[in-house]
Amino acid sequence: MHVLITGANRGVGRALADGYRAAGADVMGTSRDGRTGWRLDVTAPHQHKSFAQTLAGRPVDMLVCNAGVYLDKGQDLDTGYPAEMWTQTFAANVTGVFLTIQALLPNLRLSENPKIAIISSQMASQALAPGGSYIYRASKAAALNLGRNLAADLKPRGIAVGIYHPGWVRTDMGGGAAEIDAATAAAGLIQRFAELSLETTGCFRTWDGRDHPM
Secondary structure (H helix, E strand, C coil), X not given: CEEEECCCCCXXXXXXXXXXXXXXXEEEEEECCCCCCEECCXXXXXXXXXXXXXXXXXXXXEEEECCCCCXXXXXXXXXXXXXXXXXXXXXXXXXXXXXXXXXXXXXXXXXXCCEEEEECCHHHCCCCCCCCCHHHHHHHHHHHXXXXXXXXXXXXXXXXXXXXXXXXXXXXXXXXXXXXXXXXXXXXXHHXXXXXXXXXXXXXXXXXXXXXXX
């Protein structure tokens, strides 16, 4: 199985790459600066084209859109959340996801059982809205909506799409007080990705197998 993971240089992305490699998969990971794996800045449209060219004719069985940013942690409602922070966040967390999938559709079509996993967050949920982190929450809600609509359009092409909450993970993004480590999150996510099918396409699920309220 050929697995491609964006943002595989740290945190959950790196743990996913390690988990898949340990299971014998052929893993290709990307990072923004190319120091780990292949270079792909998901916010740079021209890089998607050149990256896809390096994969021409090669099937991708599992595409994990994991790269993302959380820039507005701790911002103040009265004075924070500058416009450029909205632009940067959506470029990575939403547009970057779409451009990655769009660029690699030819490779996914070459697979016998193609799947796409979009890493969103429980912070995407409209049912759980405690306030704060407006930019990150909005971007992850948009990623959830994007995944749901892609699932509808790609199902007739035989491509399943799942959207996932990785848990509150002890990473640079999640912080030291988080509930689980990256290896635990990755192990659960790999199980969820294995369960993904055309029958469950469009699902929004947690790392430990629960359907997440939208």
